[in-house]
Amino acid sequence: MLFKNPAVLYALALLIIPILVHLFQLRRFKKEYFTNVAFLKKIQQQSRKSSKIKKWLVLLSRLLAFAAIIIAFAQPYFPAEDSTIKKEDLVVYLDNSFSMQQEGANGTLLNDAVQSFITSIPAQKEFTLFTNDKVYRNTSLDKIKNQLLEIDFTAKRPSLKSSYLKAQNLFSSEKNRRKSFLALTDFQANAIDSDDIFEKEIHTVLIPLQAKEQQNVSIDSAYIANKINQDYQMHIRVSSNKKSEDIFPIAIYGQEQLLAKSSISFADSLVRKVVFNLNEKEIFYGKIALEDQSLDYDNRLFFSINSQQKIKVAAISAEEDRFLEKIFNNKETFEFYSFKENEADYSVLENADFIVLNELSQIPTSLQTLLQQKLKQEKNVLIIPGSNIDISNYNSFLGTLNRAKIIQKKNQELKLTQIRFSHPLFHNVFRKAISNFDYPTIYESYEIDDYGSPALLTSDNAGFLTEKNHLYLFKSALNQKITNFKSSPLIVPVLYNMARQSVSIPQLYYExxxxxxxxxxxxxxxxxxxxxxxxxxxxxxxxxxxxxxxxxxxxxxxxxxxxxxxxxxxxxxxxxLGFNYNRKESDLELYPTEKFQNVEIKNSITHYFSNLRNQSEVDELWKWFVIFAILFLAIEMLLLKFLK
Structure with missing residues (x-):
């Protein structure tokens, strides 16, 4: 047993005073003489004996009461087992992402967490706290209280695993310190990849922050369609994570001027589409605004409508082939130029954004020089080799680019078997990976020392279409005698995206x-x-x-x-240009914290710190000594009243 105020124990020496008073009492008995004293003498002896026992008992109870009071003021305690060996190294993660805008018991979840943390943690306790965008190392509440109150929301949302790894780097290197990690977040499912994150060596405490209502309505995306001259339609996709009978107003503004307004409900569907008819003269840049009581960051979508810049596509073909013209026939998007071999207009090629060499037998030196300039300007170039090419001529050009080497021609039937869905060429082409695709067949191809990123692969695990530094290369010609790739639905998005990605045309909005x-x-x-x-x-x-x-x-x-x-x-x-936040946090699906291993779950910050005080500080005993003092005083009173 230890004492918080051991100096008070010196007061125990004062207990000698009542003992001395008891031993050296000055009271004397006065004798009275009577004729018949035998009976009275017997009574006198009995009274003096019982009086002496009573006084000793009263003295003992009084001494014990005074001793208990003195010990109570000394504040005795039993220290916790760990606190005598280790000190706690506490690292706190406070999530301030947009999902923390949800309403809690007293304002937003972030405000709730900050207020609870401030009122619960001991003022002098040292800790390290970090948010998604800031770090406060080896500090205390007195030092950063005002900064905590000013923490704002951020678009940065690291995964829980990255936050945990960051916390590990923030622990001190001092030995014999218990490492504790405290996470204050709403545990959204989109920020958690695995439940096997936490280590046994670190005492991890998770405090899930829960909103009063788990419903959110958000503006997901928007695009322009059905454009006729200056008239067009703005299509807006709005989603909700729960069905609701409530009505949500939505409006579109052009340079702060209200252009149109509507309302939507999610009574029978979680996704709604809103269409506004607009005119290009009315708007240069604007925003779409939604009224919703949950998350605020996804209730606005900023956009900008700029004049459409046409993509210039130039194709040089050995023989007349109209498949490229059919792909790039959208005159509002493309300017398409087609030339025969040795008849190319170099003034057009110099201004082209995307150049296609379609089955040329060889690449002239002047054209090689122009293509090298285009690649330096980050313009895309596509080479579709013919069935009978000058391999050395092609390798000479590819060698200057450190691109690839054509080894030989192979008359082997191959099947296109794999699409690299992650390749930038297929961005926004497929909603999900497809396994039952009707892949085309290649009857004749070139063996190429592949050097680049394959977008399409054949059954021999070699790249059918590869790319490096804006230069695309097919493994074979694309005419019907060689392959049925032209009949495949892949041909359109592949060539279309090559042209679109050659020019970074301003989009409706950016992320x-x-x-x-x-x-x-x-x-x-x-x-x-x-x-x-x-x-x-x-x-x-x-x-x-x-x-x-x-x-x-x-x-x-x-x-x-x-x-x-x-x-x-x-x-x-x-x-x-319009810039918007990522909408990942709009989905309020929560991860079940009971799946985590090597963690302790607490329902509140106050609960955690109250337990921490009990574990890391002391088992308080002063209350028991106060009770003992009262008990001994009560015993003294009973002795004085009832013991004769």
């Missing part, structure tokens, strides 16, 4: 947290740069000059906030 490459059609002098501005916010993105265009690239950490940004050259407004 924050991604690397976005955007081609701005404007010439730029040597000493000028493009700025992205929104109100007082102004930053210069990474940019590169490409002829009459400037390719700007936004990093994952810029811009930080969603909204409409103006692209300016000095003070000249060039165009506008």
């Amino acid at each position: 924050i947290g991604e690397v976005n490459a955007i081609d701005i059609p404007t010439p730029l002098n040597q000493d000028k740069v493009l700025h992205l501005t929104q109100g007082e916010a102004d930053f210069i993105p990474l940019q590169r000059k490409l002829n009459e265009q400037v390719r700007i690239t936004t990093a994952p950490d810029l811009p930080i906030l969603a909204g409409n940004f103006e692209v300016k050259k000095q003070n000249e407004l060039i165009t506008s």
Whole structure:
């Protein structure tokens, strides 16, 4: 047993005073003489004996009462087993992602967590706290209380595993310290890949933060369709995680001016589509706004409508073949030029965004030089070899690019057996991986020392279509005698995306947290740069000059906030771009915490810290000594009253 105030125990020496008073009493008995004293003497002896026993008992109870009071003021305790050996190294993860905007008992879940943490943790306890975007190392509540109250939401949402790995790096290297990890989050399923995350060596405590209602309505996406001259339709996809009879208003604004308004309900479906009829003259940039009481970040979608820049596609073919013309027949999107071998117009090729060499027997030196320039400008080039090519000529060109080497021609029947769905060429082409696809057959192909990223593979596990540094290469010709690939549904998205990805045309909107490459059609002098501005916010993105265009690239950490940004050259407004947050957190599906291993689940922060105090500090005993003091005083009173 230990004492918090051991100096108080010196007061026990004062107990000698009542003992001395008892031993040296000055009271004397006065004798009275009577004629017949035999009987009285007997009574006198009995009274003196019982009186002496009573006084000793009273003295004992009084001493015990005083001793108990003194010991209670000394605050005795039994220390916890671990606290005598180890000190706690506490690392706290506080989730401040957008899902923490849900309503809790007292405001948002983030506000609830911060307030509970401030009121529960001991003021002088040292800890390390980190959020999704900030770290506070080796601090205490007194030092960062104001900063905790100012924590805001962020678009950054790391997985729970990455947060745990980050916490491991924040623990001190000092030995004989118990490592404790405390996670304050809502445990969304989209942020958890596995339940086998936590280690036994680290004391892990999970505190699931639960909202009052688990319903959220969000604007998922939008696109433009049915464009006729300046009239078009804006299609908006809105989703809810639960069915509801409630009515949710939705509106579209152009430069803060209300253009149209509607309302939706999710009584019988979780997905609704809203269509607004608009005119290009009415709007340059704008936003779609939804009224919803749950998450706020996904109730707005910012967009920008820019003049459509046509993609220039040039094809050089050994023989007349109209399949490319059919693929690029959309005159609102493409400008298509077709040339026969040795009749190409180089002035057109120099301005082309996407060049296709269709079954040429050889590649002229002048054309090789032009293609090398195009590849340096990050324009896509597609080579479809003919059935009888000059292999050395092709290898000479490919060798200058460090691209690949054609070894020999093979008359072996092969089957196209695999699509690399993760390849950028198939971005937004397939909703999910397909296993029962009707793959085409190749009857004649070239053996190529593959060097690049394969998008399509044949049955010999070699690339049928590969890409490296914007140069695409097929393994065989595509005419009907060689393969039925032209009849496959793959031909259209493959060639279409090659052309689309050759030019980073400004989209309706972009996603924050991604690397976005955007081609701005404007010439730029040597000493000028493009700025992205929104109100007082102004930053210069990474940019590169490409002829009459400037390719700007936004990093994952810029811009930080969603909204409409103006692209300016000095003070000249060039165009506008809309940036929005990722919608992953709109789905409020929670991960069952009982699946986690090597963890302790607590229902509140207060509960955790109260248990922590009991475990790491002491087993308090002073209350028991107060009870003992009262008990001994009561015994003293009973002795004085009833014992004769």
